[in-house]
Amino acid sequence: MRFLVAAFAACTVLSACQDPAGVGLGLIDEEQLDPSVRTVALSGLGTTPDTTIAIGIADGTNTDLLQTRVLVGSVVDPTYGDARARAYVDVIQAANLPSDATAEDVTAAWLVLTQNYVYGDTTTTLPLELRPITETWFADTDYARDRTLSTGDVLATTEVSVADSLRQFDLPASWVAANAATLVGDGFLDAFEGFAIDIPADYVPAPGAVYGFSTFASTGSGLRVVVGEDTLVYPLSEVFSSVTSGTASTPPPTALPVRNNSGLAVGFEVDFSTIGASALARARLRLPLDESFAAEGPFVRPIPARSVLYGINDDGRVALAEVLYVDGELSVTNTSILTPLVQRILLDPSTGFDRYEVLPSSGTTSLDILPIRLPSVGTTDLPRFTLTVVGGTSS
Incomplete structure (x- = not known):
C-alpha cells in the first residue's frame, strides 16, 4: 500500500x-x-x-544472495513497529579437513558468532538458544520474509549484550558424538542443515532489542570442530533472518515509516x-x-x-x-x-x-x-x- x-x-x-x-x-x-x-x-x-529476497549466503561468491549479518531478538517499538527475529545458519566443511578424518577424531564442537549490531534498547541483555534445524532449506529459494524453519530441542544457551563481541554456544558431548560421522563425512552438505538461533519462547521484551551477528569467518563467526589435534573452522554458508514486523501504533509524523525487513x-x-x-x-x-x-x-x-x-x-x-x-x-x-x-x-x-x-x-x-x-x-x-x-x- x-x-x-x-x-x-x-x-x-x-x-x-x-x-x-x-x-x-x-x-x-x-x-x-x-x-x-x-x-x-x-x-x-x-x-x-x-520485494528483495530475504534469504542468502554468507560468502562473497554471489553478490545477489550475499548476506553479511543475521538477526535475533524481539523489540517493542510503537514508532516503527514491533519486530521479532530468528536466525538460521548452515555451515560448510573446513577447507583443511583431513581426507582421512574419522568420527573417532571428532571430540568437541562449538558455534561462535560475532555481535556487530543492535536495534532497540541498548541496555538489554538478551537470552539466546541454539537448536538444530530439522528441515531441508535452500538459499536460492524466495522464502517469505517471516518464514520459520522446523527445529529440534535446545542444544545450548548464552546471552548477548552491547558489550559482548564473540558469543559462544558449546555443543553438548551427546550432540558431538551423534554428529561426528556427519561432520567429517562425504555427504555433509546433504546431511547437515545447520542451526537456529532464537530467544526463549517465554522472553518478554521491555522494550527489548534485536541483535545482529556477522556471517563472515574473517570476523570470527563459524562452527569450531576439534578433529584430532586441530580445531577446524566450518564457515557459515546458507543464512536467513526470519523477521516478523508489527504495525506502528504511533508512526513518525514528520518522516517516512520505512524500516528494513518490514x-x-x-x-x-x-x-x-x-x-x-x-x-x-x-x-x-x-x-x-x-x-x-x-x-x-x-x-x-x-x-x-x-x-x-x-x-x-x-x-x-x-x-x-x-x-x-x-x-x-x-x-x-x-x-x-x-x-x-x-x-x-x-x-x-x-x-x-x-x-x-x-x-x-x-x-x-x-x-x-x-x-x-x-x-x-x-x-x-x-x-x-x-x-x-x-x-x-x-x-
Missing part, C-alpha cells in the same frame, strides 16, 4: 505564490547561490512494497521534463532525514551508512547508484554515475524510469530505518534532485 504525500504539490505552489523568492530559490545552501542550479521535486514520495521501501517519481534537453554539469539526489527518530535515550534505530537507488520500469528493478548517509541526509553525489544517467533522460525522456526506490544496501541484513523527511508547509529542506546545467541562468 502506498503512502502518498498528496499535499506536496499544492504546498509548493502555495509557497511560491506567497513568497516572492519562490520555493526554487529557498531550498537552502548553495542552491540559492548558483544560478545554474535547477531543482526538481520528487512526487508521490511514500512507501512501496520491498516489507516496505521508499518510493517516488521524478519528472525531469521541466528542465528540457539541457546540457548537464552535475546531478544530485538529496533526501533530508529527520534524525530525531534515530535515538531516544538508550533506544537506538540505526540509519544505514549506505543505501541503493533503484530505477523501476517494465523490465524490473535496476540498481542505479549508491546512496550515502552524510550530514543528516541521504544523497547521491557521484557525478560519474548519476549525472550521465540524468543527462540521458533529459535528452531522451523515453529512457527514464516509471518510478524510483531506495533500499538499504543489499547484503546487509538489518532493521535500519530510512526516516526521510516528509514535505510539509514551512519546510524548505525537501527531498529533491538538484541539477546544475551548463550555461544556465536563474529563471
Whole structure:
C-alpha cells in the first residue's frame, strides 16, 4: 500500500505564490547561490512494497544472495513497529579437513558468532538458544520474509549484550558424538542443515532489542570442530533472518515509516521534463532525514551508512547508484554515475524510469530505518534532485 504525500504539490505552489523568492530559490545552501542550479521535486514520495529476497549466503561468491549479518531478538517499538527475529545458519566443511578424518577424531564442537549490531534498547541483555534445524532449506529459494524453519530441542544457551563481541554456544558431548560421522563425512552438505538461533519462547521484551551477528569467518563467526589435534573452522554458508514486523501504533509524523525487513521501501517519481534537453554539469539526489527518530535515550534505530537507488520500469528493478548517509541526509553525489544517467533522460525522456526506490544496501541484513523527511508547509529542506546545467541562468 502506498503512502502518498498528496499535499506536496499544492504546498509548493502555495509557497511560491506567497513568497516572492519562490520555493526554487529557498531550498537552502548553495542552491540559492548558483544560478545554474535547477531543482526538481520528487512526487508521490511514500512507501512501496520491498520485494528483495530475504534469504542468502554468507560468502562473497554471489553478490545477489550475499548476506553479511543475521538477526535475533524481539523489540517493542510503537514508532516503527514491533519486530521479532530468528536466525538460521548452515555451515560448510573446513577447507583443511583431513581426507582421512574419522568420527573417532571428532571430540568437541562449538558455534561462535560475532555481535556487530543492535536495534532497540541498548541496555538489554538478551537470552539466546541454539537448536538444530530439522528441515531441508535452500538459499536460492524466495522464502517469505517471516518464514520459520522446523527445529529440534535446545542444544545450548548464552546471552548477548552491547558489550559482548564473540558469543559462544558449546555443543553438548551427546550432540558431538551423534554428529561426528556427519561432520567429517562425504555427504555433509546433504546431511547437515545447520542451526537456529532464537530467544526463549517465554522472553518478554521491555522494550527489548534485536541483535545482529556477522556471517563472515574473517570476523570470527563459524562452527569450531576439534578433529584430532586441530580445531577446524566450518564457515557459515546458507543464512536467513526470519523477521516478523508489527504495525506502528504511533508512526513518525514528520518522516517516512520505512524500516528494513518490514516489507516496505521508499518510493517516488521524478519528472525531469521541466528542465528540457539541457546540457548537464552535475546531478544530485538529496533526501533530508529527520534524525530525531534515530535515538531516544538508550533506544537506538540505526540509519544505514549506505543505501541503493533503484530505477523501476517494465523490465524490473535496476540498481542505479549508491546512496550515502552524510550530514543528516541521504544523497547521491557521484557525478560519474548519476549525472550521465540524468543527462540521458533529459535528452531522451523515453529512457527514464516509471518510478524510483531506495533500499538499504543489499547484503546487509538489518532493521535500519530510512526516516526521510516528509514535505510539509514551512519546510524548505525537501527531498529533491538538484541539477546544475551548463550555461544556465536563474529563471
